[in-house]
Amino acid sequence: MSPAKKAKTNTEDYLRMYRQMVRIRSFEDNANQLYLSAKMPGLTHMYSGEEAVAVGICEALTDSDRITSTHRGHGHCVAKGAEFKEMFCELLGKEEGYCRGKGGSMHIADQSHGNLGANAIVGGSMGIATGSALRAKLQGSDDVTVCFFGDGATAQGLLYEVMNMAALWNLPVIYACENNGYSEYTKTEEIAAGSITARAEAFGIEAHQVDGQDVLAVNDLTQKLVARARKGEGPFFIELMTYRYHGHHVGDINREYYRSKAEEKDWKENRDPITRFRHFLVQEGIASEDEIEAINAEVEKDAADAVEYALAAKYPDVSEVDMHVFAD
Amino acid sequence: MSPAKKAKTNTEDYLRMYRQMVRIRSFEDNANQLYLSAKMPGLTHMYSGEEAVAVGICEALTDSDRITSTHRGHGHCVAKGAEFKEMFCELLGKEEGYCRGKGGSMHIADQSHGNLGANAIVGGSMGIATGSALRAKLQGSDDVTVCFFGDGATAQGLLYEVMNMAALWNLPVIYACENNGYSEYTKTEEIAAGSITARAEAFGIEAHQVDGQDVLAVNDLTQKLVARARKGEGPFFIELMTYRYHGHHVGDINREYYRSKAEEKDWKENRDPITRFRHFLVQEGIASEDEIEAINAEVEKDAADAVEYALAAKYPDVSEVDMHVFAD
Amino acid sequence: MREITLSQAVNEALAEEMRRDPTTFIMGEDVAEAGTPFKVLSGLVEEFGTDRVIDTPIAEPGFMGMAVGAAMTGARPIVDLMFGDFIFLIMDQLCNQAAKTHYMSGGKLNVPLVLRTNLGATRRSAAQHSQSLQALVAHIPGLKVAMPSSAYEAKGLMKTAIRDNNPVVIFEDKLMYQDKAPVPEEEYLIPFGVANVKREGSDITLIATSSMVQVAEKAAEMLAAEGISAEVIDPRTIVPLDEEALLKSVRKTSRAIVIDEGHQSYGVTAEIASRLNEKAFYHLDAPVLRMGAMDVPVPFSPALEDITVPTPEGVAENARKLCAGEMIHAA
Amino acid sequence: MREITLSQAVNEALAEEMRRDPTTFIMGEDVAEAGTPFKVLSGLVEEFGTDRVIDTPIAEPGFMGMAVGAAMTGARPIVDLMFGDFIFLIMDQLCNQAAKTHYMSGGKLNVPLVLRTNLGATRRSAAQHSQSLQALVAHIPGLKVAMPSSAYEAKGLMKTAIRDNNPVVIFEDKLMYQDKAPVPEEEYLIPFGVANVKREGSDITLIATSSMVQVAEKAAEMLAAEGISAEVIDPRTIVPLDEEALLKSVRKTSRAIVIDEGHQSYGVTAEIASRLNEKAFYHLDAPVLRMGAMDVPVPFSPALEDITVPTPEGVAENARKLCAGEMIHAA
C-alpha cells in the first residue's frame, strides 16, 4: 500500500504534487461550504478523494499538453495549473471567472494551461481530446492530450469510435478512466460488462490499470506513457482505481441506499491519497511534519482569500448576455 | 474448403438452403438488371456473394425469431421467408410492395416473417435488435433476435452501447457481423483497429469467427447459438468472413481503384457459396445435377414472373402520401 | 380537490398505466432505486420491480434504440431521458428510426413509445442542462410532442401518451416538479390536440406552452389590474396542434403573443405565429408577437441567465404596447 | 464567364482555401481516393495527401467530435457528412459542444470548423437519405447556416465559411451537383448575412432557399407571362439572416411567399414568415404564405415523393391567388 518507490526523487516535484493535492481538497471543501451556505448557484460535483489521479497525471504534462475534463472537473483544473481566484469567481458566476461566469462549475476551462474544459455531457469530451491529438499529429507538434472520464462514461459509444480512430492513426492521446466505483447512484459492476481495459485492448490500445490513490504510481506510469506518446507510440489507456468521498454532487447527502458508510470510511481512513503521500514524505525525510503543516495552512489561507475575493467580485454586466455567441 | 460435415443431414433442409441461396442470387441479378435498364428508381446494394450468411443464419430461426437488416438487405429478406412479388413491388415503389412502396430497397421489412426491416443508417438497427431481445426477455418469450450489420458498421459506437447492455442483462440477441472486407470504397483494415471479435469479448460476449461462404458451417454454429440464446445464455457475436461480388451499390461499376479484378475473380471462382454447396450436394448424393438445375430454373422463372408482375403493378394512389405518418 | 405536485402526478400516471398494461416498462439512468435525480419515479421500482423499472448504463443512443426495438415488437417502453439537452444524443434513434418506421413500413410496424424528458432554464445548470428543445422534435413528422403546464396536464397527457400507438415526446418543466395543482382522484386522460383556455379574455390572446403558461397567467393578472383583458391559452400538445382553438381566440381578440421557452429563432413561436398570421390575417389588428428564449446558449451566471427567458413583466409590457396600437417592430 | 458545376465550385473553394491555409483539412467517409460518393472531392487527395484529406471509419459522432477538438486547438477542419440525414447522429457534438464552446468559455475558445453536408428529396433515396434539416441547426445559437443555391454561391459561401471563426454548417443541394452556373476565375467571397436579389419584381416577393431558388425562379417566369411581376430573393445564409433585405422587398411588394425544402411545420419558412409579419405587418396586403415540404417522412415511391416538395406550378398558383386578393387560408 505504499506509493511506488521508483518514481521521481526530486524533492521539489514531490512537494509540488503534495501541495497540488491539498489545493484540490481545499478547493472542494470551500466549494462544498459555499453550496451548503447557499452562496453558490446550482450544484457541483466534488473531486475529493480522487486527487492523486489528476495530480499524478497532470504533473507529467506541460502547459502545451492538453486535457479535457468532466462534470467532476475542479481537480483537473487545479492540477493543470489554474488559480483559485478565477476558479471561485467562475463557480459563483462572476465576471472575473475563467469563463466570465458563463460556464460555471460544469464548463470551467483554462485555456492558458491547456485545459480545454469541463463538460456536462458524460463522455462529451472524448471526441474533443482525440481531435486535439489529431491536430498535434497533423501539425507535427509533440504535445499530448489526456482525456479524463469516469467509469460511467465508458458506456458511451463515442469512446469506442474515437479509440478506433486514435488506434488506426497512432494519435498522441491518453484515455484516463477514473473508476471511482460509481456513476451517480449506481455501482460500476451494474453498468459495465466485461473488462474496461480489455475494451481498449480490443482496439489494439495498450491499457494499464493503476492504483489511483497512489500519486507516485500514477505519475510514474503517466510519465512513461506521455514520453512514448510524444514519439508517436500512442494512444494509451489507463484505468485509475479511485473513490469519491462526497455524494455524486453536493446535494447528494443521504446515500446509504446505494453505498454504505463503512465503505466510505474505509477509503477515507485507509486509502486517502493525501494522507498516504504525507506519510511517505515524512518517512522518507523529504519533508517534516512542520513543513507539511505549513503547506496545508498556506493553501487553506489562499483558498479562504480567494473565496472572499470571489464573493465580493462583481457579476458580468447584463450587456454580456449576447456577447460571445459568435467569435469575430 | 468443403462445408462442415457435421451439420444438418436432413435432405429437405439442405435443398431448401440451396434454393434460398439461389433465390437471393436470382433476386439480385434481376434487381441489377432493373437498375441497368433504368426501370428501378434510385440505387440499391447487391447481396450477391454473401448468400450463405443470410441463409445459414435464417435457416436456424423460426418465424417468431426476429432479424434486423441493413442497406444491403435483400438477402436477409429473402432468407427470412419473403416473397419475390412483394419484394420487387417494393423495389419499384408499387402499392403491393411490402411497405406499399414507401420504404423501397433500403427500408424493406417483412413483419410477417419477423424481418424488422432494412435500415439506411449504417448501424442504425443495432439498438432495435437489442431492444427486440429485451422485449423477449421481459415478456418471457423464447424468441431470439439476430442483428445483421457489416464490418464498416463496427465503427459505430452504438454497437458497444448495446452490446454492453445485452451482456449485462443476458439478452437473446446474436450480433452477426458480415465482414465482406469493405465498407463502401475502403478496405476493412483501414477502418477497423484491433480485432472485431475481441471487441465483443471485452464485454464478456462469446464471439466466433466463421467462413461465411460455407452455408453449413454458418448454419451449424447458428443453430447452437440460437438454442443457447433461447435458454438465456446469450448474447453471442459472430463474425462472418464473406465478400460482395458487385460494387458497393449498383452504380459502383469502375472499382479498380479500391479493389482488383483478380481479387473479385478469386472469390467468385473459388469460394462461391452456391457453387460450393451445389458440389457438396451432388457429391454426397443428396441431389443430382438435374435436380439442381430444376431448382435453378424454377427459381429463375419465379423471379422473372415476379419482375413482370411488379413492373405492371400500380403505384400507390397519391392520397397515400400522408397516410401512415401516425398510427391510429 | 386534492392538490399534488407535478412530480407526484407523473408518478401516478406511470404507476396507473403500468398496472393497467403489463407490456409497459421504464428504462433510463438511475430510474430504479434512485427514482431519478429529480426523484419523480420514487417508489415505482418497489411496486414493479427491476424488470419493469430498468436502470441503464449511460448510453442514451443505445437505450433509446432498444426502446424502439422493444416498441416495434410488442412492448410499450417509457424512456427516461434525464435532461432534455441529451436529446441531441438520441436524435438518430428518435428521428430517423422511431419517427419514420410506421410510415416507411407502409403502416405495418408501430412504435408506441414515450420519451419522458424535461426543459427549462434559470436553474443555474448552464448551457448543457437548461435547454428547451421542443422545436427540434416538433419539426420531425411522426413524432407527437406534449408540453404539460401543470400537474393536472402532466398526469392526463402522460396517460394518453402511454396509450398512444406512436412515439410521443413529453417535456416536463424541471422547475415545476414541486409545484402543486388540483388533480382529481378519479382516472382521466387529456386528449392530444386539444388546447386549454386557462383564462378568458377579450383584448389579447397569450398563447403559452409549458413553463410559460404560468408566466402568461401572471402577465394576465398584471394586465387585468390595468383594465386589459388577456386570454391565456395552453396548446398542451404542439404536435398535434389545436390550430382551431388558437385561431378562434385570436379572431376574437385580434391580437396575440406566443410564448415558449425554447430559443426564439426557428423555434416553436415561429410556427404558431405563422399559422395565426396565415389563417387569421384579416382579423389581426397588430402583428403577432413572439417571445422565446434569447438566441444565446444558456449562461451560468445568475446575473445573465434570468434575462434570457420571457418574464411576466416582459409579456405584460409587450401586451400593453400591442393593445395601445404601438407598432413594436414595424417600420 | 466560364460555367462550372456546383460540384466543381465546391471542389475549387476547398482547394483554394486548403492552399491558402495549411491548418485546414478535410475528414469524412470515403473523401480521399473515392472523393465521396458524389465525387465532389475528386482530386483533392492527390494534391493535399491523405494527411489533409482523411478517410474516416463510419463513426459520425466520433469524427465530428474530433473536428471540434482540432478546431479548439488551432486547426480548421472541414467535416464531410455524406448525407444531411446523418446530422441526427452528430447533434450532440455539433449543438452541445461546437455551438456552445465559444460562449461557455466566455469567448476564450474558438471552434472554427465547417460541416459540409447536403439536403434535397426527389432522388428516390427514401426517408433516411432525403431530408432537408436546416431548421434544426438554425435553431441552435452559435451555429451559422449557409444554403448555396448555385455553383456561384457554393464557392463563395464555402470560402467564407472556411475563414469564419465559428462552426458553420453548409447544406448543398445534392440534386444540383451537376448544375452549371457562371463562376468567375478570380477569387471572390460571399459575405454571410447578405441576401441576393435573383430577380427584381414589384407585385410579390418569393423568398427561397437553396434548391427552392430554382423553383421560385421558374415560378417567376410563369407569372411574368401572365403579367405578375415577382421578385425572387435568396437569403444565402439563414443564420445570420439578412432581415433588412427581405423586409425591404416585402415593403415594396406587400406580398410574400417563403419557400424551403425542409418540412413546413416548425421549419425555416415559419421563422422567415414570422419576421416579415412582425416587422412589415402594416405593409402587407395579404398573409405571408409558407411553402415547405409536406410533413411526412420522404416516401420512396416516385409516385408519392414528387408531390411532397414545392413545385414551380404550386408556387405560381399560390402567388396568383395572393395577387388576386384571394385569402387563401383566411377564415
Ligand SMILES: Cc1ncc(C[n+]2csc(CCOP(=O)(O)OP(=O)(O)O)c2C)c(N)n1
Ligand atoms: C450524456 C449524459 N448523460 C447523463 C448525464 C447525467 N450524469 C451526470 S454525471 C453522471 C455519472 C457519471 O459517472 P462517471 O462517468 O463514472 O463519473 P463520476 O461522476 O463517477 O466521476 C451522470 C449519469 C450527463 N450529464 N450526461
Ligand SMILES: Cc1ncc(C[n+]2csc(CCOP(=O)(O)OP(=O)(O)O)c2C)c(N)n1
Ligand atoms: C450513418 C451512416 N453513415 C454512412 C452511410 C453511407 N454508407 C452506406 S453503406 C456504407 C458502408 C457500410 O459498410 P459495411 O457496414 O461494411 O456494409 P457493406 O456495405 O459492406 O455490406 C456507408 C458508409 C450511411 N448509410 N449511414
Ligand SMILES: [Mg+2]
Ligand atoms: Mg464514476
Ligand SMILES: [Mg+2]
Ligand atoms: Mg462491409
